[in-house]
Amino acid sequence: MSDVAPRGAEPLVLKVLALAFTVFIVGYILVPILVTVAMSFNDAAMIRFPINVWSMKWYADFFGSPQWMDALENSILIAIGTAAISTTSGVLCAWAFQRFHIPFRDMWYILIMMPLFMPGVVLGLGVAIAFGGISIGGYAFYGSRELVMLAHSLWAMPLVFMLMEATFKTIDYRIVEASYDLGGGPVRTFFEVVLPLVSTGIVSSLLFAFVISLNEFVMALFLTDRDTQTLPVLMWLSLRSAGTPRLAVASVILALTVFTCLTVIMLWYIRQLRKVAR
Amino acid sequence: MTVSTALELRNVIRRFGTVVAVNDVSLNVSKGEFVTLLGPSGSGKTSTLRLVGGFENLDGGSILLNGQRIDHLPAYRRDTATIFQSGALFPHKTVAENVAYGLRMRNVPKDAIMKRISESLDIVRLKGFEARYPAQLSGGQKQRVALARSLAVRPAILLFDEPLSALDLSLRLQLRAEIKRLHDELKFTAIYVTHDQGEAMAMSSRVAVMNAGAIEQIDKPETVFHSPTSEFVYTFIGESCCLPVRVTSAGIEDKKGQAVGLRLGERLAEGECRIYVRPSRLRLISEAALLPNQLTARIHFIEFLGDLYRYHLKAGALELAADHAGSIGHGVGDEIEIGWRNEDMRVFR
Amino acid sequence: MTDAVRIDDASYETQRTAQERRKLLAPWILMLPALVIVLVFFGIPTVYMVRMSFNLHMDQRLYVPGFTFEHYVNLFSNPLFTNAILTTIKLALVASLATVVIGYAFALLVWLKPARWRLLFIGLALAPLLISEIAIIFGWWMFFPKNGLLSYGLLSAGLIHEKISLMYTEFAAFVGLVYVTLPYCFFILLSIFDGIDKRLLEASADLGASPLKTFREVMLPLTWTGILVAFSQSFIWTMGTYATPSALGPDTLWTMGFLIQEQMLGKHNWPMASALAVVLVIGVAAVMVVTRSMQSERTSFHV
Numbered sequence: 009m010s011d012v013a014p015r016g017a018e019p020l021v022l023k024v025l026a027l028a029f030t031v032f033i034v035g036y037i038l039v040p041i042l043v044t045v046a047m048s049f050n051d052a053a054m055i056r057f058p059i060n061v062w063s064m065k066w067y068a069d070f071f072g073s074p075q076w077m078d079a080l081e082n083s084i085l086i087a088i089g090t091a092a093i094s095t096t097s098g099v100l101c102a103w104a105f106q107r108f109h110i111p112f113r114d115m116w117y118i119l120i121m122m123p124l125f126m127p128g129v130v131l132g133l134g135v136a137i138a139f140g141g142i143s144i145g146g147y148a149f150y151g152s153r154e155l156v157m158l159a160h161s162l163w164a165m166p167l168v169f170m171l172m173e174a175t176f177k178t179i180d181y182r183i184v185e186a187s188y189d190l191g192g193g194p195v196r197t198f199f200e201v202v203l204p205l206v207s208t209g210i211v212s213s214l215l216f217a218f219v220i221s222l223n224e225f226v227m228a229l230f231l232t233d234r235d236t237q238t239l240p241v242l243m244w245l246s247l248r249s250a251g252t253p254r255l256a257v258a259s260v261i262l263a264l265t266v267f268t269c270l271t272v273i274m275l276w277y278i279r280q281l282r283k284v285a286r
Numbered sequence: 287m288t289v290s291t292a293l294e295l296r297n298v299i300r301r302f303g304t305v306v307a308v309n310d311v312s313l314n315v316s317k318g319e320f321v322t323l324l325g326p327s328g329s330g331k332t333s334t335l336r337l338v339g340g341f342e343n344l345d346g347g348s349i350l351l352n353g354q355r356i357d358h359l360p361a362y363r364r365d366t367a368t369i370f371q372s373g374a375l376f377p378h379k380t381v382a383e384n385v386a387y388g389l390r391m392r393n394v395p396k397d398a399i400m401k402r403i404s405e406s407l408d409i410v411r412l413k414g415f416e417a418r419y420p421a422q423l424s425g426g427q428k429q430r431v432a433l434a435r436s437l438a439v440r441p442a443i444l445l446f447d448e449p450l451s452a453l454d455l456s457l458r459l460q461l462r463a464e465i466k467r468l469h470d471e472l473k474f475t476a477i478y479v480t481h482d483q484g485e486a487m488a489m490s491s492r493v494a495v496m497n498a499g500a501i502e503q504i505d506k507p508e509t510v511f512h513s514p515t516s517e518f519v520y521t522f523i524g525e526s527c528c529l530p531v532r533v534t535s536a537g538i539e540d541k542k543g544q545a546v547g548l549r550l551g552e553r554l555a556e557g558e559c560r561i562y563v564r565p566s567r568l569r570l571i572s573e574a575a576l577l578p579n580q581l582t583a584r585i586h587f588i589e590f591l592g593d594l595y596r597y598h599l600k601a602g603a604l605e606l607a608a609d610h611a612g613s614i615g616h617g618v619g620d621e622i623e624i625g626w627r628n629e630d631m632r633v634f635r
Numbered sequence: 636m637t638d639a640v641r642i643d644d645a646s647y648e649t650q651r652t653a654q655e656r657r658k659l660l661a662p663w664i665l666m667l668p669a670l671v672i673v674l675v676f677f678g679i680p681t682v683y684m685v686r687m688s689f690n691l692h693m694d695q696r697l698y699v700p701g702f703t704f705e706h707y708v709n710l711f712s713n714p715l716f717t718n719a720i721l722t723t724i725k726l727a728l729v730a731s732l733a734t735v736v737i738g739y740a741f742a743l744l745v746w747l748k749p750a751r752w753r754l755l756f757i758g759l760a761l762a763p764l765l766i767s768e769i770a771i772i773f774g775w776w777m778f779f780p781k782n783g784l785l786s787y788g789l790l791s792a793g794l795i796h797e798k799i800s801l802m803y804t805e806f807a808a809f810v811g812l813v814y815v816t817l818p819y820c821f822f823i824l825l826s827i828f829d830g831i832d833k834r835l836l837e838a839s840a841d842l843g844a845s846p847l848k849t850f851r852e853v854m855l856p857l858t859w860t861g862i863l864v865a866f867s868q869s870f871i872w873t874m875g876t877y878a879t880p881s882a883l884g885p886d887t888l889w890t891m892g893f894l895i896q897e898q899m900l901g902k903h904n905w906p907m908a909s910a911l912a913v914v915l916v917i918g919v920a921a922v923m924v925v926t927r928s929m930q931s932e933r934t935s936f937h938v
Contacts, residue, residue, distance in 0.1 A: 022846055026744060033741050037759050040774020040814070041766070043784050047777055055777050057787035097668035104665035108658075120669055123677045125919065127875020129892045130912045133899055134680030137687055137909065158676050165672055182374035185341055188361035189368045190388030190439060194661070197362070200387075204378040223767035226878065230899070240769045247773060247882060256777070259770035266765050358651035 041263075047256035055251050066253040076242065076258065082153060083222055083238040084265070089157035090164050090221035091214045097161070098168030098213060103202065106176040120169055123162035132230030135159045151233035159227045164217035171216070175209030176202075208280060215273050219266050292317045292352060292475040293338065293443050299346030300333050300499075307333040309499035310347070315443070318473040321504075322486040325496035326522070331479045332447060334496070338477065339445050340364045351442050362391070367436035368445040371452055373428040375420040381407070381431050382416035388439035406434035409468065426457045433465070437474070446478040450485065462488055483523055487511065495519045517634040520562055527606035529561040540603040547601060551578025551628055559635040565596065567630035568608035571616070574625025581606075581624045585616060599624065688909035698905045706910035716894065720914070723890040726880060727873040730812040734869045735862060737813065738820030743854075746828040757825075764818040771814055772882045779807045779883070808884030815879060816869035823868060827861030860930055867926035871919050891915050 051061035070076050101120065110116060123131060135158075139150050149155055183205065187197040203210065225240030232241055243258050293315040300308035308330045315321050323331035336342045338349060340361030349357040356364050367388070375384050382403050389399045407413050410430040420428055429449055436444055446465075450458045466489045469476065480486055486493045487507045494504040495518070503510055503519045514520040521528070531538050531546070533554045539545045574580055583599035583606070590596075594609045599622075608624055616622055691701035710716045745756045763771060778784050780802035789795045801807050835857075839849040877892025889897075891911055898908035 019846075026747075029740055029744060033737070033744070034759065036814070037762055037817075039778055039784075040771055041762060043777045044770060044774045054782070055780075056782040057777075057784045093668075093672070097672055100665045100667075101669035104662040108662035108665075110662050110666075116666070116670075120673055123673060125871060125923065126677075127871075127892060127915060127919065129875060129877055129895050130684075130916055131677070131680070133895055133908055133912050134684045135676055136899070137905055138680040138683040158672060161672050162677055165669060169669065180372065180374065182370045182372055183376060185339075185361065186368070186370060186374040186376070187387070188341075189339060189366065190435065191362050191391035192387070193362050193391075196391065201376055204376075219765060223765075223769075225767065225769050226896075229896075240767050243769045243773065244878065247769070247776065251773070251776060255773050259767075259773055262770055263766050270765070355647050358647060358654050360654065 044256050044259045047253050048260045050253045050256070053252060055253065066257045069254055070257040070261065073254075076239070076254070078235075079237055079239040079242040080261065082232075082236055083240070083262075086153050086156050086160065086228075086238060087218045087221040089153065090160040091217040093157055094161040094164035094168050094217040095210065095213045098165045099172050099210065101165075102169050102172035102176055103198070105173055121166045124166035124170075126162075128163075128224065128226035129230075131159060131162055132227035135227070136230040151231070151236055153236050156228050156231050156236065156238070157221070159231055160221040160224055161217075163224070164220045167216050167220070168213040171213055172206065172209055175206045179205045208277065211273055211276060215269055218269060222262065222265060290317045291315070292319070293477070294350040295334070295338070295347065296350070297347035298334070298337060298344060298349065300330075300337055300342060301345045306499050308337065311496075311499070311501055312347075313494065313501065313504070315475060315477060317475055320469050320476045320478065320489060320491045322478045322480060322490040322493045323496055324480060324483060324486040324493050324522075326481060329496040330499035331481075331496045333499075335368075335445050335447055335477060335479045338443070339366050339368045365442040366445055367439055367441035367443075368447055369429070369432045369436050369449045371448045373420070373425075373432040373449075375428055375431055375435070377420050379419075380416065381412065381418050381420075381423070384420070384431055385435045385438050388435060392439065402438050406438040409437060409472070410434045410464075425453050426461060429453065429461060430464075433468075437468075437472070442475065444474050444476040446476060446480075448480055451480070451482070458485075465489060495522060497522070514632070517560070517562075517632075520632050520634075524564055525566070525607075526562045526564050529563070529604045529606060530558070531561060531604070532558050540601075542603050544602045546604055547580075547582035548604075549580045554633060557635065559633050562632040562634070563606065563626055563630060565607045565609045567626055568606075569625045570597070570608055570610050570614050571622055574623045577625030578628055579626050579631060582621060583624055584621050585618050587618055597622075684909045684912055687906055688913050690906040690909075692904045692906045695903065697903050706907050707914075709907070710910055710914060715889075716911070719889045719891050719894050722888060723874055723892070723915075724918075726808070726812070726888070726890060727870050730809055730816065730873045731866050731870040733809070734813045734816045734820050735866045738817055738824055738865060739858075739862065741817070741821050742824035742828055745825060746831075746833075760818050760821045762818075763814055768815055768876075768878055772811060772879055775807060775811045775814070775883055776802070779804075803883070803885045805884055805888060808880040808888055811879040811883045812873055812876065815876070816872050819868050819872065820865040823865040824858065824861050827858050831857055863926055863930055867922055870922055874919055874922070875915065 046059060047055065048066060049062045049064065050059045051063040051065055052059070104110065105113070105117070135155065136150070139155060179202070184197060184201060187201040188194075192200060223240060225238065225244055228238045228241045229244065232238060237245075239258055239262055243255055243262075246252075246255055291314055293313070295311055295313040298308055298311045299306065311330070311334055313321070313334075323334060325331045333342060337344055337357075340356075340359060340363075344357045347357075348355055351365060376387065379387065385403045385406050386399050389402055394402070403416065404413070407415065410433050412427065412430050412434065415423070415427070415431075420431070423431065432449070450461055453461065462485055468474075469489065478485070478489065490507055492504055493507050493510045495502045495510060497518045503515045510519065511523055514523060520526060529548075530541050531548065532541065532543070533556050535556065537545055538548045538550070538554075569577060581601055581604075583601035583604070586598045586600045586605070588595055588597055591609075594611045595613055597608045597610065597614070599606050599608060606624075614622070687698060688706055689702050689704070691699040691703055691705070693699045710720075741756075741760070745753060745760075748756070779800065780786070781798045781800040783800075783802070785801065786795075786798045790798060831854075835853055836849060839853050840846075844852065875892055877890050877896055880888050880890050881893045891914070895908050895911045895915070898904045898911065
């Protein structure tokens with residue numbers, strides 16, 4: 009903005025406004041994050057500012073609590089399951105859209121994308137009433153982690169599909185043809201040539217799906233029971249009863265899990281870039 | 287069909303919507319033959335090649351490879367190997383892995399694969415590049431790897447899809463000579479698609495000139511060049527000038543009805559026609575005097591092309607160009623005589 | 636030789652048909668997992684939900700099979716539900732407007748700033764996207780109350796003399812909602828800005844237009860589609876949410892999402908919850924259709 013020619017007092021006003029807005033937006037985004045991080049190191053049992061004594065007490069409490077650790081485990085298992093289910097189905101579906109002529113293509117496209125635009129509360133309700141009483145071979149489907157994975161896939165799969173549809177369009181189709189030409193059948197070509205060409209898209213898809221599932225709690229609230237409830241669900245229920253710094257710790261753990269994944273992906277991506285440039 | 291036929295196309299048809307890309311094409315390629323499909327873009331040459339490779343579906347006719355119908359087989363079950371325009375190397379595999387790919391798909395044993403990799407890279411003179419990735423190769427090297435990758439599987443027929451068009455001129459000439467050398471050495475069977483007539487002439491056993499989805503003429507390069515059977519082939523191969531004229535009882539006039547100083551050795555039937563001559567076959571001034579066909583024309587402008595001068599000439603509404611080694615001592619605006627032999631002229635109506 | 640080919644013809648035909656069948660079948664095999672997920676876990680539940688909304692609710696049972704419009708009539712006559720519908724629309728409208736305004740300013744700022752700031756700002760905008768809504772709620776939950784950071788900060792700065800609480804106010808709910816939807820708006824708008832040539836601004840300034848005029852005459856028309864998409868995106872999102880307003884807002888702030896959860900998990904009235912969900916989905920769909928049509932009108936106008 010600095011190279012706008014001076015025109016009276018206007019640029020100065022704009023500069024001040026821009027600065028004020030920058031301060032506002034940075035503060036706005038950082039406030040809940042900083043509050044949470046600070047509170048997680050609080051020693052007291054109450055949510056109260058100022059924080060007088062700092063300690064790691066609540067972290068010890070979190071990792072010592074079977075209930076919270078179970079919830080964390082559930083969350084991670086469900087997130088991994090969602091990532092696997094939605095990435096597999098989304099990638100295959102996007103490949104079908106790229107490679108083949110599909111009758112009523114637009115209709116299928118809309119159908120696959122539709123769940124993404126549905127409120128979580130509606131999806132949760134729908135799946136809960138449809139599968140509420142169902143058990144398969146004595147195994148209660150309702151309340152199981154698998155059902156939550158599939159419900160979360162309703163959001164994650166369309167996202168993966170959208171992402172991969174765009175990614176598949178970027179590959180040089182001659183390379184795929186070259187594989188067929190040299191005798192690679194559709195399956196071997198897909199695994200040996202197509203997937204490596206879109207590996208960045210696949211990894212991003214996995215990450216997206218993982219994060220969506222890890223953070224989601226409305227559908228999970230409808231679909232889990234005491235044994236399978238996820239960390240966000242447990243946090244929501246605890247918040248309704250009483251907030252303690254343990255919740256802040258849970259928030260930090262949840263966010264750390266996401267950022268750890270993100271870092272791993274970044275490192276992988278950088279390695280990938282090096283490989284190409286080598 | 288004899289035993290030596292490698293590939294046979296019978297009345298092959300390919301449509302894209304209402305456009306007929308390949309219109310009733312029949313073609314025989316003998317073993318060891320190098321056949322070029324030559325034509326402008328949109329002439330159906332690439333579509334024909336892709337039909338053979340199995341990348342497009344046939345709308346009619348049949349394709350036989352070594353006497354077996356293959357048109358129903360997917361690309362991965364055909365014994366063909368394509369060298370693509372871009373090379374289409376697998377970017378995530380090394381040179382050696384690229385070459386090994388087709389062999390692995392054919393379940394060739396490991397030690398045999400190793401042997402064939404080194405053989406193939408030897409042939410294309412890329413020994414020592416085994417561990418490189420495609421991103422580390424130049425354009426010409428990439429095409430050599432593509433060639434080695436296709437040669438390694440020893441296909442019944444090699445399909446070249448304008449493999450040199452993405453390269454610059456000097457590299458193109460160099461690789462062109464190399465492909466020619468390899469064909470002489472290895473005697474593989476090949477179809478080569480190009481729009482570059484120089485490539486077609488230099489490498490081919492036979493050239494098939496394609497236009498509008500059909501083969502206009504197929505013959506040895508020399509025959510195609512010297513005795514084109516159609517107006518399209520004549521104008522597409524080599525440079526030519528077109529003289530549109532009307533022959534009347536009174537003489538020859540241009541399209542505007544003005545008489546031109548054109549004297550032909552053989553009488554033409556009355557009516558409109560197009561006379562074609564090649565700039566390189568025209569003789570000027572004194573050299574023209576003894577030739578049966580002559581035209582008086584004015585020099586419009588002169589281009590210096592290094593080895594020769596190109597005279598752009600006008601006679602009434604007729605325009606043509608003539609090449610001459612060295613200057614003829616006439617300048618712009620001068621009227622000169624041009625002459626040519628009967629065999630250097632074509633008349634189409 | 637022709638004979639040899641003739642003999643092949645029969646087996647050729649069978650091979651060809653098999654090949655063609657495989658080609659027709661292949662896309663469906665690839666699409667199968669995705670279609671199973673969508674049809675079984677979205678399609679069937681939707682049908683179930685619509686059917687459920689017409690069932691009876693009697694005694695303390697979850698539902699009694701039957702057919703009645705009672706729940707829909709109730710929905711549009713009982714003030715509890717009509718208020719919830721109005722509250723939902725009002726909240727979504729106001730929150731989306733605020734989100735678009737803030738998101739627009741944020742995206743504009745990032746677009747105008749030198750490139751070295753860009754990554755930092757994008758990282759900042761990603762944070763609310765990567766953090767769970769529940770963690771965001773909790774963050775604000777510690778900021779607004781009497782013993783929260785806001786009250787403490789203002790008191791320490793001497794701006795107020797007594798502890799204040801903004802917790803359980805519409806403002807708090809509003810702040811939380813905007814926070815959650817802001818990144819979507821921001822990224823949609825930033826991608827629109829990135830498609831604009833920055834020299835347009837200089838050109839406009841050269842022609843003597845004031846920054847305000849440049850904004851109105853140049854920037855706004857160019858970014859109109861992005862604004863629409865961003866608005867409808869956050870509108871849809873806020874319509875369906877219930878956690879943030881119910882946790883941060885006053886008890887009177889009952890949105891449709893909250894009532895669905897309340898009817899389902901609290902009151903065990905499945906038909907009523909379903910009827911609410913059906914109306915909510917129709918609302919979301921209506922917003923999408925309206926935005927789509929406005930978008931295409933706009934484009935056709937430009938063409």
